[in-house]
Amino acid sequence: MSAYTARFRVWRGDAEGGGLKxxxxxxxxxxxxxxxxxxxxxxxxxxxxxRWNCKAGKCGSCSAEINGRPRLMCMTRMSVFTRDETITVTPLRAFPVVRDLVTDVSFNYAKAREIPAFVPPKGVAAGEYRMAQVDVERSQEFRKCIECFLCQDTCHVVRDHEENKGAFAGPRFLMRVAELDMHPLDAAAADGGPTRAESAQDDHGLGYCNITKCCTEVCPEHIHITDNALIPLKERAVDRKYDPLVWLGSKIRRRGQ
Amino acid sequence: MATGTTSSTPSSTPPGTPPSTSPAGPARIAHGVGSPGRAAISAPHLRTDRWWLPPLVSALGLAAFIGYSTWRAFANTHYYAAPYVSPFYSPCLASNCTDMNGGADWHLFGNWWGLSPALLVLIFPLGFRLTCYYYRKTYYRAFWLSPPACAVAEPHASYTGETRLPLILQNIHRYFFYLAVVVAGILSYDTVLAFRDPHGNWGHAGLGTLVLLVNIILIWAYTLSCHSCRHIIGGKLRHFSAHPVRYRMWGWVGVLNGRHMLLAWSSLISVGVADLYVYLVSSGAFDDPRFF
Known part of the structure; x- marks a missing residue:
């Protein structure tokens, strides 16, 4: 192996315009x-x-699209390309561009703020939370997320439909809802309010997801976003909203308590 | 629009919403990846790999099965070759079926049903597969191009996903799962009946027995690998530690669930092959090789 010269096409410009150079x-x-x-x-x-920071696939800063595929630049080895291949690098195409390869990802921070935080059970102070490992390990998979927003970028619900950005939280934040819904101590619905799964459907646009798995395909942490978070969340929403037998069962159990 | 935000930021204009000035080039689309404020790139995608191959193969595979199964479902002939019954025609719910010697003949619909009896049965596995999370992904990509592949722009001007009719009905998948378990049970019974000779004597097997056996194993594996099954078995629980048996079963279903795509295709092929085998034997194309 030796050094060689590669042909790159890099998008240069800002919100006013630009092109591949x-x-x-x-x-x-x-x-x-x-x-x-x-x-x-x-x-x-x-x-x-x-935008970059750790160069180790852990900070989620250097997200871009390389030959049209959302990827981390620091985790994409040059050896995966042939030497005569032109490599095209563009900014994330689901978000407004700031300049060159830098995009404004604040849409994601707004969506993060829309999800209520963990609610501890009444009477349990911080530092007194006790959980079995088997009860939290599902949620721990989702904690691997580095918030690179590649899943948000590739999700066609907002990538191809700007108008859906108001109603749809995107896979990263629906995964956050799933994480909290599966949390053994989260008491968000303890007062009889909507469960996390119900609010995922009603408030965060879970129904927009048509489980085409692009979020899972691009995740650099290999989180099974669709199979372990989004589909279980859909099933939990069905329990609460669309399954008359489960609804009836929960009413009977509640009456018996 | 169901936003229900708790943020002080108006949900219709979240931060990051592009400015109103348009940098669009002459051929640039004005929505999706061409929305104002996003990087001005006229191409709907820049992928250089063969992204079109998986949806094309899926579309051809599904179209082939739909074509074959439609022909066989309406054919109403050559679906029984003692001791084998085609999985497309079991159970028989109308009285216009061929006598199937101990088979699942329950004439619930009596003799008023004049069409092929397969139509009464196939609605259940069809509904199960149509609402299956894996098949949904496949046909949304292959037929509706929504999206055709990751980061490849879809052609539709608007999108509401599974938020309204008719696609909100995908949420009844678990009910089709329950029915699919019943159908798989009946096909298991048919497979047991295949351990007879053509005269009904037990303790025999032929190549058709093996075909039906492989088919029912794949049918069960696909059915149990279903995401709704995974949820019902244990996924809905918040405290696995309080339900160790269900937790163990959830883990087993999870192993199968990881192969859901493989099982979806292999069971689709096996059920078609099982029907084709019965058809060929019944029509006299060849004799069923007997093992013992």
């Missing part, structure tokens, strides 16, 4: 796309804007 950049063994973007920044495009 061609660059020939040196590539060395073991490098990732972010290395090449940094070399480009150091040599040919010193004003290129790119």
């Amino acid at each position: 061609d660059y020939d950049v040196e590539v060395n063994d073991g490098e990732v796309v972010l290395d090449i973007i940094h070399r480009l920044q150091a040599t040919q495009a010193t004003d290129l804007a790119v």
Whole structure:
């Protein structure tokens, strides 16, 4: 193996406009796309804007679209491309662009704020929470999320339909609802209010999800977002809203208490 | 619009909503990835891999099965070759069926039903597969292109998903699961009956027995790997520690559930092959090889 020159097409511009610009950049063994973007920044495009931080796939900052696929630049090895391949790097296409490869992802922070936090059971103070490991391990898978927002970017509900951004929280935050709904101590519905699953359906747009699994495909943490969070959440919403037998059973049990 | 936000931010204009100025180029679409404020790229996608192959293969596979099963369901002939009954025609719920020597003949619909009796039965597995989470993903991608592949723009101008009729009816999947368990039980009974010779004597088997046996194993594996089954068995619980048996069963179903796609396709193929085998034997295309 040796160094070679790769052809890159990088989107340059801002919210007013822009386009793809061609660059020939040196590539060395073991490098990732972010290395090449940094070399480009150091040599040919010193004003290129790119967001990055840990370079280890843990901070979720360097999300971009590489050859049209949402990926982390720091986790995309150059060795997955052929040497004669033109590599196209663009910003995330579901969010407004700020400049070059940097997008405004504040949509996601707004959605995060819409989800009520964990509600501890009455009479249990912080530091007194006690849970069995088997009861929390489902939720722990979702805690691996690094909030790179690749799942939010690839989800066609908002990517292809800007108008749905108001009603739909997106896979990352529906997964957060699922995490809380499966939490053994969460008491959000203890006062007889809506359960997390009901509010997922009514307030966070769970019904928009047509489980096409793109969120799972792009997740760099390999979280089974669809199978372990979204579908179980849909089933829990069915329990509360669409299944007359479960609804009747819960009423009878409640009366017997 | 169901937003129900608790944020002080108006839900219709969350932060990150693009400015009203349009940077659109001459050929740029004005919605989706071409919405104002997003990176000005005229191409609906920039994928360079063969993203179109999986939806194409899925569409062809499903179309082939739909075509074959429609023909066989309406054919109303060559569905019994003693001791084998086609899975498309069991149980028989009308009195216009061929006598199936101990088979699942329950003439609930009497003799007024003049069409193929398969139509009375196939509605259940059809509904189960139509509302299955895996098949939904597949046909949403392959037939409705919603989306055709990840990060490939879908062609529709608007999208409401499964929030309203008719797609909100996908939520009845668990009821089709219950019915699918009943159907799988009846097909298991048919497989047991296949351990006879053509005259009804027990303790015999032929190639058809093996075909039906493989089919029913795959049918059960697919049925039990269902996401609704996983939920009912234990997924709905919040405290696994209080239900150790259900937790163990939930883990087993989870293992199957991880192979749901594989089982969906393999059981779809096996049920078609089982029917085709019965058809070929019944029509005299070849004789069933007997093992013992």
